[in-house]
Amino acid sequence: MASIKDVAAEAGVSVATVSRALNGHPSVSPAARARVLAAVETLGYRPNAVARSLRTHQTRTLGLVISDVLNPYFAELARSVEEEARALGYSVIIGNADERPDLQDHHVATLLDRRIDGLLVSPTDGGSPGMLDAVRAGTPMVFVDRWLPGVDVPVVRSDGRKAVRDLVAHLHALGHRRLAIIAGPAATTTGRERVDAFREALGAYGLPLPDAYIGQGDFQAGSGRRVTEGFLALPEPPEVVFAADNLMALGALDAIRARGLRVPDDIALAAFDDIRWFVHTDPPITAIAQSTGELGRAAVRALVDRIGGRPGESVTLPARLVPRRSCGEPDPARSPSPVRRSTP
Amino acid sequence: MASIKDVAAEAGVSVATVSRALNGHPSVSPAARARVLAAVETLGYRPNAVARSLRTHQTRTLGLVISDVLNPYFAELARSVEEEARALGYSVIIGNADERPDLQDHHVATLLDRRIDGLLVSPTDGGSPGMLDAVRAGTPMVFVDRWLPGVDVPVVRSDGRKAVRDLVAHLHALGHRRLAIIAGPAATTTGRERVDAFREALGAYGLPLPDAYIGQGDFQAGSGRRVTEGFLALPEPPEVVFAADNLMALGALDAIRARGLRVPDDIALAAFDDIRWFVHTDPPITAIAQSTGELGRAAVRALVDRIGGRPGESVTLPARLVPRRSCGEPDPARSPSPVRRSTP
DNA sequence: GTCCCTCGTGTAATCGATTACACAAGGGAT
DNA sequence: ATCCCTTGTGTAATCGATTACACGAGGGAC
Numbered sequence: 156m157a158s159i160k161d162v163a164a165e166a167g168v169s170v171a172t173v174s175r176a177l178n179g180h181p182s183v184s185p186a187a188r189a190r191v192l193a194a195v196e197t198l199g200y201r202p203n204a205v206a207r208s209l210r211t212h213q214t215r216t217l218g219l220v221i222s223d224v225l226n227p228y229f230a231e232l233a234r235s236v237e238e239e240a241r242a243l244g245y246s247v248i249i250g251n252a253d254e255r256p257d258l259q260d261h262h263v264a265t266l267l268d269r270r271i272d273g274l275l276v277s278p279t280d281g282g283s284p285g286m287l288d289a290v291r292a293g294t295p296m297v298f299v300d301r302w303l304p305g306v307d308v309p310v311v312r313s314d315g316r317k318a319v320r321d322l323v324a325h326l327h328a329l330g331h332r333r334l335a336i337i338a339g340p341a342a343t344t345t346g347r348e349r350v351d352a353f354r355e356a357l358g359a360y361g362l363p364l365p366d367a368y369i370g371q372g373d374f375q376a377g378s379g380r381r382v383t384e385g386f387l388a389l390p391e392p393p394e395v396v397f398a399a400d401n402l403m404a405l406g407a408l409d410a411i412r413a414r415g416l417r418v419p420d421d422i423a424l425a426a427f428d429d430i431r432w433f434v435h436t437d438p439p440i441t442a443i444a445q446s447t448g449e450l451g452r453a454a455v456r457a458l459v460d461r462i463g464g465r466p467g468e469s470v471t472l473p474a475r476l477v478p479r480r481s482c483g484e485p486d487p488a489r490s491p492s493p494v495r496r497s498t499p
Numbered sequence: 500m501a502s503i504k505d506v507a508a509e510a511g512v513s514v515a516t517v518s519r520a521l522n523g524h525p526s527v528s529p530a531a532r533a534r535v536l537a538a539v540e541t542l543g544y545r546p547n548a549v550a551r552s553l554r555t556h557q558t559r560t561l562g563l564v565i566s567d568v569l570n571p572y573f574a575e576l577a578r579s580v581e582e583e584a585r586a587l588g589y590s591v592i593i594g595n596a597d598e599r600p601d602l603q604d605h606h607v608a609t610l611l612d613r614r615i616d617g618l619l620v621s622p623t624d625g626g627s628p629g630m631l632d633a634v635r636a637g638t639p640m641v642f643v644d645r646w647l648p649g650v651d652v653p654v655v656r657s658d659g660r661k662a663v664r665d666l667v668a669h670l671h672a673l674g675h676r677r678l679a680i681i682a683g684p685a686a687t688t689t690g691r692e693r694v695d696a697f698r699e700a701l702g703a704y705g706l707p708l709p710d711a712y713i714g715q716g717d718f719q720a721g722s723g724r725r726v727t728e729g730f731l732a733l734p735e736p737p738e739v740v741f742a743a744d745n746l747m748a749l750g751a752l753d754a755i756r757a758r759g760l761r762v763p764d765d766i767a768l769a770a771f772d773d774i775r776w777f778v779h780t781d782p783p784i785t786a787i788a789q790s791t792g793e794l795g796r797a798a799v800r801a802l803v804d805r806i807g808g809r810p811g812e813s814v815t816l817p818a819r820l821v822p823r824r825s826c827g828e829p830d831p832a833r834s835p836s837p838v839r840r841s842t843p
Numbered sequence: 844g845t846c847c848c849t850c851g852t853g854t855a856a857t858c859g860a861t862t863a864c865a866c867a868a869g870g871g872a873t
Numbered sequence: 874a875t876c877c878c879t880t881g882t883g884t885a886a887t888c889g890a891t892t893a894c895a896c897g898a899g900g901g902a903c
Contacts, residue, residue, distance in 0.1 A: 156636070158889055169853045174891060182851055199632070204612040205552045206889035209858050214549070230574050237595055246609055248592050251581055265590055268548040288543070292500070376775070408779045431720070435752045437781030502859055513883045518861055526881055550859035553888050 157198040165194035177202065208270065217458060218266035219275045220250040220259055223374065226402055228428045228447060229277070232300065235451030236275060243459050245272070252279045254340070254373055260285035267294065273458045277301045280342045295461040299454040301344045309461065309469045311454040312344075313445040315427060316352045321476040322425055322443060323356035326395055329483040331423060335368035335393035337382045337403045346374075349399045349427055368393055372403045379406025387414055387422075395423040395482065401430050404440060423482040439479035446472050501542040509538035521546065552614065561802060562610035563619045564594040564603060567718065570746055572772045572791060573621070576644065579795030580619060587803050589616070596623050598684070598717055604629035611638065617802045621645045624686045639805040643798040645688045653805070653813045655798040656688075657789040659771060660696045665820040666769055666787060667700035670739055673827040675767060679712035679737035681726045681747045690718075693743045693771055712737055716747045723750025731758055731766075739767040739826060745774050748784060767826040783823035790816050 163170045168187055176183045176191040183191075194200070208214045217240050221229045237247045248271065250262025260283045266274060273295035278286060282303045290296060290306055302310040326334060336353050339346030354364045367389060370382030379398055383406065386393055396411075398404035404426035411422060418424050418438055426433070429444035453470040461467035507514045512531055520527045520535040527535075538544070552558045561584050565573045581591045592615065594606025600623055607629045610618060617639035622630060626647045634640060634650055646654040670678060680697050683690030698708045711733060714726030723742055727750065730737055740755075742748035748770035755766060762768050762782055770777070773788035797814040805811035 159891095160889080170890080171853060171855095171892075172851085175852090178891080180892095182849090184851060187851080199636075201608070201612055203553075203614060203889055205549055205558070205614050206858090207891075208549045209547075209553050209860085209889080210891045212858075224568070224574050224578050225571070227569070227571070227574075230568050230571075234568050234595060241605075246592070246613075248590070251578060261585075264545070268545055269590075270547060270549050292543075405775060405779065412779070431749060432776040432780065435749065435756070435780045436776065437779060437783075439781075503861095504859080514860080515862075515884080516882060519882090522861080524862095526879090528881060531881080547859050550888090551861075553859080553890085554861045556888075 156203075157200045158203065159200075161198055162191065162194045162200050165198055166190040212270075213272050214270050215244060216246045216248060216269070216271045217273050217275060217455070218248050218250065218262070218269075218271040220252055220262050220266070221277050222252045222254045222259075222279045223402075224249070224251045226374070226400065226428075227430045228401060228445070231447045232277075232451045235448040236299075236455055239452040239455040243455065245455075245459070254279050254375065256280040256283040259283050263289055267292075273297070273462045275299050275454055275458055278303050278343070280340070282306070295458060295467075297454050297458040297461065297467060299450060304344065309457045309467045311450055311457055311470045312472070313450060313474045314471045315349060315443055315445075315474040316355075318443040318474040318476045319349065319352040320356045320359070322397070322441070323353070323360065323362075325441070325476065325478055326423070326425070326482055327360050327362075329423075331394045331482070332362060333368070333391065333393045334362065334364070334395045334397065335370065335386050336364070337370045337372045337379050337396060337398045337407060339372060339374050339399045339403075341371070343374075346399065353397060372399065372406075374400045374402060376402045376406035376409070379403030380410040381406070383407040383410035384414075387411070387416070392422070395425065398424070398426045401426050401428040401433075401442070404442075408436065418481050419483045425482055429477050433477075433479065436481075438481050440481040441479045442477050443474050444477050445474045500547075501544040502547065503544075505542055506535065506538045506544050509542055510534040556614075557616050558614050559588060560590045560592060560613070560615045561617050561619060561799070562592050562594060562606070562613075562615040564596055564606050564610070565621050566596050566598045566603075566623045567746075568593070568595045570718070570744065570772075571774045572745060572789070575791045576621075576795045579792040580643075580799055583796040583799040584803075587799065589799075589803070598623050598719065600624040600627040603627050607633055611636075617641070617806045619643050619798055619802055622647050622687070624684070626650070639802060639811075641798050641802040641805065641811060643794065648688065653801045653811045655794055655801055655814045656816070657794060657818045658815045659693060659787055659789075659818040660699075662787040662818040662820045663693065663696040664700040664703070666741070666785070667697070667704065667706075669785070669820065669822055670767070670769070670826055671704050671706075673767075675738045675826070676706060677712070677735065677737045678706065678708070678739045678741065679714065679730050680708070681714045681716045681723050681740060681742045681751060683716060683718045683743045683747075685715070687718075690743065697741060716743065716750075718744045718746060720746045720750035720753070723747030724754040725750075727751040727754035728758075731755070731760070736766070739769065742768070742770045745770050745772040745777075745786070748786075752780065762825050763827045769826055773821050777821075777823065780825075782825050784825040785823045786821050787818050788821050789818045 159170045159173050163173045172187055173191050176188045219236050223229055233249055240247045252259035256279055259279045263285045275297055277300040296308045298308050298310045300312055338350045341347055357364050372378035372382050396407050398407050416422055425441040427443045429442035433440040433442050457467040503514050503517050506517045516531055517535050520532045563580050567573055577593055584591045596603035603623045604627045619641055621644040640652045642652050642654045644656055682694045685691055701708050716722035716726050740751050742751050760766055769785040771787045773786035777784040777786050801811040
């Protein structure tokens with residue numbers, strides 16, 4: 156593979172001139188520039204990003220550590236992050252932590268070893284050692300979706316509080332009184348917050364949230380199934396199951412179906428995070444939708460600000476309720492065409 | 500950030516000794532090794548992968564260029580690729596080409612600039628210039644899922660021919676005679692092959708595949724919707740729609756629903772690529788499942804072989820039919836419990 | 844003509860690692 | 874005692890770029 160020296164030889168100039176010509180430095184004569192460009196063309200030269208990074212101390216690369224690419228929510232997040240990063244001249248390296256703190260640390264360490272310019276993290280857990288080291292070391296960082304309380308890093312996330320209140324209002328209006336939740340890991344902010352918001356919203360209607368109606372999940376389908384089986388085995392099973400993410404809702408659906416029960420007649424179901432398939436499940440599933448794309452883009456902008464030495468602002472976007480049939484027939488007077496309404 | 504020089508100073512040895520100690524070189528005295536390790540510990544030193552790569556000419560990084568992370572099939576592929584690569588000591592950088600040749604070229608170029616050790620590609624299109632250059636330049640490469648005919652690169656893929664025959668047999672047994680397909684882009688091998696396999700299987704039953712029953716899609720949901728709308732507007736609409744990937748099946752479902760029709764009573768639906776949601780759609784969707792995880796792992800192994808100078812073998816894995824209710828009730832004698840049967 | 848400034852270019856240091864080569868010390872064989 | 878070999882270590886070259894600094898040529902002001 157041709158190096159800058161080869162180009163210099165081919166063009167009959169020094170490597171400095173080649174570098175200057177290629178980087179748009181002003182003081183290069185048109186003649187020299189032309190010869191460099193011609194040499195680049197004939198040799199098919201492409202600058203070695205590794206060498207450049209070593210010298211300039213920047214890689215123009217961002218790291219993104221998420222907890223599960225198989226979760227459509229994170230896949231969409233990853234996609235929008237890459238898109239915005241590309242627009243700003245950065246590449247993105249994705250690390251999939253699989254909700255495992257050790258894997259998260261592995262990816263953070265690997266990314267740091269590669270001297271990425273900045274790190275976007277959706278922390279899996281209360282804060283793995285490697286991540287905290289990275290913060291302490293001053294790596295430009297932004298939390299996205301989830302965050303670590305007490306750590307001084309900008310946070311870009313959705314606030315589902317309002318949407319959860321809307322959901323509970325919706326459920327209450329449909330006559331449901333015994334509501335249960337499949338929570339995410341308590342160590343994650345989204346895991347805790349969604350439970351808190353749910354409890355708070357229930358409180359506004361004078362409804363309790365007994366411990367038996369709080370199932371501990373891990374954002375994976377398997378846990379949704381197990382927790383739901385537990386709910387269904389209760390002497391007084393809940394009338395509604397609210398899954399804190401879409402994969403646990405999938406697991407809940409598995410469990411309900413295995414029991415031979417029907418949604419929403421026997422039990423209602425709702426989920427945090429909307430995905431396109433929810434329109435076509437049996438029945439269509441009521442969900443709380445985040446502006447995932449905007450989240451990813453805002454996170455990248457905040458991170459690039461930090462990298463550039465600017466403060467990098469935290470952003471909180473609203474989430475919204477998308478009612479469908481999984482909680483019971485919506486009031487026909489207010490939504491004459493549920494089909495229409497549930498299509499984003 | 501501490502460099503190898505700092506470690507050398509702290510340990511009172513030369514940089515060479517530090518490097519040797521850290522790389523397990525035999526001739527380092529236990530005393531020196533201990534002091535180096537201690538210095539590494541106190542300074543929190545981590546080797547700079549950029550510098551190491553420049554010197555050693557290897558990055559221990561693989562590139563993976565896929566056409567759409569939002570497609571659960573590719574998300575799963577990406578995940579298994581990363582997993583196997585990690586097990587072999589490699590990192591993976593994913594490039595999302597979004598079915599766009601220009602984006603594919605952008606990612607190939609960026610990855611090459613970063614001097615990745617090898618490239619895994621699921622080519623979007625008949626062969627974008629940058630990709631062919633990469634092949635010509637001798638970059639270790641392996642095609643996964645899709646490939647470019649006539650290009651001398653190992654291919655790791657599924658062969659759906661047998662499964663498609665099974666599907667057509669299944670459809671025929673259910674009494675369907677007018678079968679249509681939503682094809683993928685003709686420039687992709689999977690796009691062409693699935694149509695060919697379908698046509699061939701139909702031929703075995705003496706069924707035609709008229710042009711009007713071949714809709715041109717692009718593996719995205721939108722195209723599935725448009726093509727299906729076209730099918731439904733035909734004077735004699737098909738009895739079955741077979742979507743060449745899961746996203747186009749989603750679009751087809753959208754279109755069918757918008758028309759107020761029902762699956763499978765009014766029209767049957769099947770898809771290539773199985774995803775977990777297909778169990779819970781209304782109705783559950785008959786699909787052809789690939790061993791996606793095994794595909795990704797085999798591809799990484801082949802690529803690492805190539806990088807190591809070994810040949811790197813092509814692999815073809817079988818796909819299998821997973822019948823569900825979207826094509827009509829399966830024969831109750833043979834599958835008394837469709838619920839059971841459709842759960843993988 | 845002299846001085847000085849600008850412009851274009853080249854030389855060489857530098858980034859942080861790896862590694863060929865040189866070399867000193869110590870031990871065993873003779 | 875001498876020679877040689879092994880072992881451990883250091884010096885310095887190297888990877889491929891960027892960039893500070895030096896320098897020569899040319900032009901304008903006086």
